[in-house]
Amino acid sequence: MLFTLLEVGAVYVSGLSVYTVWAILIGVGIVKAYGIAAFFMHLKGDPFIYTRTALFPVLFVALMLWGIGLSNPDSILGLPDWCTPNYDWAYVIE
Amino acid sequence: MKTVVIGIALLVVGGLAYGVMSVGIASMKHHAWEDTIIPYENAHDHYVEASDEFATADKAWEDAGRPASGEVHDEREDALEHYEHAFEEYDHAEHAKIDAHLSYLTWKTAGITIALMMVVYASFYLVAGFFNSIQPDDDPYAHDGDHEEHHGSASPILMASGILLFMMGFPGFVDTCKAVLGLDYAADYGGFTISVVGFMIAIVGIGNWWREDLAGHHEQVALGQPFGGQDIRKAGMWIFLMSEMMVFASFFSSYLRMRTEWCTQWAVDSGRCVGPADVVTASDLLRHDIGTLLPGAINTFALIISSYTIVLALKTAKDTKWTVSDNKLMAKLFPTRKKAVRNYLMMTLALGSLFIILKLIEWSHLVAEGFDINTQAGSIFYVATGAHGLHVFIGLLVMLFMIFKADTVGYDEKNGRGIEYFGLYWHFVDLAWVAIFPAFYLY
Numbered sequence: 316m317l318f319t320l321l322e323v324g325a326v327y328v329s330g331l332s333v334y335t336v337w338a339i340l341i342g343v344g345i346v347k348a349y350g351i352a353a354f355f356m357h358l359k360g361d362p363f364i365y366t367r368t369a370l371f372p373v374l375f376v377a378l379m380l381w382g383i384g385l386s387n388p389d390s391i392l393g394l395p396d397w398c399t400p401n402y403d404w405a406y407v408i409e
Numbered sequence: 410m411k412t413v414v415i416g417i418a419l420l421v422v423g424g425l426a427y428g429v430m431s432v433g434i435a436s437m438k439h440h441a442w443e444d445t446i447i448p449y450e451n452a453h454d455h456y457v458e459a460s461d462e463f464a465t466a467d468k469a470w471e472d473a474g475r476p477a478s479g480e481v482h483d484e485r486e487d488a489l490e491h492y493e494h495a496f497e498e499y500d501h502a503e504h505a506k507i508d509a510h511l512s513y514l515t516w517k518t519a520g521i522t523i524a525l526m527m528v529v530y531a532s533f534y535l536v537a538g539f540f541n542s543i544q545p546d547d548d549p550y551a552h553d554g555d556h557e558e559h560h561g562s563a564s565p566i567l568m569a570s571g572i573l574l575f576m577m578g579f580p581g582f583v584d585t586c587k588a589v590l591g592l593d594y595a596a597d598y599g600g601f602t603i604s605v606v607g608f609m610i611a612i613v614g615i616g617n618w619w620r621e622d623l624a625g626h627h628e629q630v631a632l633g634q635p636f637g638g639q640d641i642r643k644a645g646m647w648i649f650l651m652s653e654m655m656v657f658a659s660f661f662s663s664y665l666r667m668r669t670e671w672c673t674q675w676a677v678d679s680g681r682c683v684g685p686a687d688v689v690t691a692s693d694l695l696r697h698d699i700g701t702l703l704p705g706a707i708n709t710f711a712l713i714i715s716s717y718t719i720v721l722a723l724k725t726a727k728d729t730k731w732t733v734s735d736n737k738l739m740a741k742l743f744p745t746r747k748k749a750v751r752n753y754l755m756m757t758l759a760l761g762s763l764f765i766i767l768k769l770i771e772w773s774h775l776v777a778e779g780f781d782i783n784t785q786a787g788s789i790f791y792v793a794t795g796a797h798g799l800h801v802f803i804g805l806l807v808m809l810f811m812i813f814k815a816d817t818v819g820y821d822e823k824n825g826r827g828i829e830y831f832g833l834y835w836h837f838v839d840l841a842w843v844a845i846f847p848a849f850y851l852y
Contacts, residue, residue, distance in 0.1 A: 319709045319846075326696050326851045333679040340847040347843045355716050355836040364635050368647045372654040379662035383669065 318343045412538025412813070416531040423527025431520025438513035445506040452495070452502035459495035463488040511774050518773040522766045530809055536612075537619060537813040561629070562621050568614030574607025619810055623818055628826060646830045650837050653800075657841050660793040661848065667785055668852075675852065691790040694780055695850050701774065704767040705850045711767075712801075712839045715760035719832045722753035722815075726825035750828075751815035754808060757835070761805045768798050790849055797845055800838050807831055 325331060325339040353359040358366050466481075466488035473481045575582075581600010588596035629641040636644040672682035673690055686693075695701045725731055731746045743749035772791070775781075782791045811831060814820070820828060 316710055316713070319706060319713075322847055322851060323702065323706055327699075333675060337852070340851055344843055344847050348840055351716065351836055351840045351843065355720060355839070356833055362639065364639070365643075365647055367635075368644075368651055369654075372651050372658060375655060376658040376662075379658060380665070383662055383666045386666065 318347050411816075412534050416535040416538070419527045419531040419534065423524040423531070426527070427520045427524035429520070430516045430523070435513055435517040435520060438509065438516055442506070442509040442513045445502070445509045449499075449502040449506040452499040456492075456495040456499035459488070459492040463492040507778075510777060514773045514777055515770050518770045519766055522769045523762075526762055526765065526805075529806070533806060533809045534813065536616065537810055543620075562618065564614050564618035564621060566614075568611050568618060571607045571609070571611025571614050575604050575611060576607070578603030578605075578607060622810075622827070623814060625818070625824055640826065642826070642830050643833075646833050650833065653837060653841075656796070657793075657844070660789070660796065661844065664789045664793060664848065667789060671786070688784075688786055689780065690786045690849075691775060691780060692850055692852055694775060694778055695771075701771075702850065704771040705846055708764045708767050709842065709846050711760045711764050712842050715757045715764075716832075716836050716839045718753050718756045718760065719828065719835055722750050722757065722820075723825060723828040723832055725749045725753060726820035726828055727822050729822050746821070747815065747819040750820045751812055754812045754815055754828075758805060758808045758812060761801055761808065764801055765798060765805070768794070794845060794849060797838070797841055800841070804831075804835055804838055807834075 322340055322343050325336050325343075331339075352369065356369075358369060463485075466485040470476070470481050470485040473479075476482045578600040581597030582604035584594045585596040585598060585601040587594040631637055631639050631641050631644055668690075671688040671690075672684075672686050673688050674684075674686040674693055675690075676682045677684040677686050695705065725743075725746060728746070731749070733740050733744060743752055780790075781787050808831075811820075811828065814827070818824075
């Protein structure tokens with residue numbers, strides 16, 4: 316409940332940048348998801364095979380997110396410099 | 410007999426909810442809404458009039474070379490004051506009208522939703538009672554010998570085949586229903602027949618599955634790898650949840666892909682595009698006002714608490730040393746272990762039902778505000794949250810069966826695993842909501 320209040324509060328607090336709100340929403344979401352999976356679904360006490368089973372689709376989710384990134388209009392131009400070392404920008408500008 | 414009484418009681422509750430909420434309170438709210446329409450129209454006319462007056466005065470002031478004083482200047486100032494006052498009144502009247510409309514929709518939708526859910530619950534209870542009445546009266550756990558190994562069940566396959574046929578014929582089913590209702594659609598009796606046959610096969614499959622589960626069985630254990638030594642039902646449930654994760658992941662990826670292209674208010678605020686925003690998302694309508702965000706926030710609490718109550722049901726079922734609480738209220742709520750398990754499951758059912766009611770109220774508000782399924786943003790929102798709501802509803806139907814079983818056969822340390830494995834599904838639904846709420850309501 317506190318985590319949900321934190322999420323809702325982050326959206327209402329003025330002055331926070333959208334990136335901070337993003338970070339809070341994603342961070343709180345991960346904490347909540349871990350809590351549900353580890354304790355309610357008792358992955359923490361169960362044999363590791365169940366955790367592996369649960370994590371298997373995450374590979375595909377990561378691939379889909381990668382695909383979203385690649386097909387985004389900002390996929391190359393919007394990337395920070397450290398992601399594109401020695402990239403020939405002249406080709407893009409042309 | 411007990412199931413008939415409970416079924417009738419559920420129907421009475423549904424009828425009362427419909428009568429009190431959808432007919433009684435909603436008609437009062439409807440009158441209140443109608444009462445706001447004339448003041449709104451008057452305020453609108455007044456606003457248009459004041460706006461025209463100000464435009465005329467402003468033009469005269471411009472033509473006169475924008476004097477800082479004098480008759481033309483004073484007339485413009487008076488018209489501006491009049492305009493501002495008229496706008497304030499119009500804005501107030503419009504908000505009053507919208508609030509009255511949404512209040513009416515809240516009661517009407519809540520009443521209809523509760524009535525429909527009670528009809529479904531009553532039907533399920535009556536069907537479960539029928540299947541319970543036709544099974545033999547033997548002790549399901551009396552045969553513990555090696556020769557009584559469980560040999561699997563064809564019921565899930567039967568049910569899945571029925572659902573397959575039902576879905577295959579579903580477009581024809583919908584077209585035929587529309588044609589029968591007098592809408593401009595051509596009936597497709599072939600599809601309709603396939604769908605109805607599929608539905609009946611699914612019902613037989615579900616019914617037989619219930620009968621087998623009520624009778625009890627020995628837990629099958631996987632012999633091969635990678636689940637060697639584990640209960641087959643548990644492994645099967647996890648593999649099913651794996652496929653469910655992929656379903657929700659596809660909703661999320663399509664939403665995120667579209668969202669990265671849209672110029673929403675959020676994108677404008679983060680500098681990703683130049684305003685004004687050209688796409689309105691559900692979160693734009695929901696997140697700025699606590700009143701509109703409240704159903705989603707309450708739903709988050711409801712699902713998380715319902716996850717906890719089902720854990721308590723499992724814990725109670727497995728606890729061989731369970732004793733009645735010293736607290737009088739708790740002792741009344743949970744007088745025996747069997748009733749405690751049933752009551753925890755009923756609490757879970759109530760919280761899940763609350764989720765569905767609030768979800769439909771929220772949808773009715775969004776549709777009233779013009780956010781419908783005909784836009785890209787509306788389409789992905791209603792499909793994703795609707796698919797999640799459908800999962801909750803299917804979970805509630807299974808929960809009804811479990812309540813029935815808890816009330817008749819009872820759950821204990823021998824058969825409590827049924828709650829555990831259903832609990833995995835219920836927790837997954839909770840987990841999906843944990844991702845949907847921030848993504849669709851807050852972002």
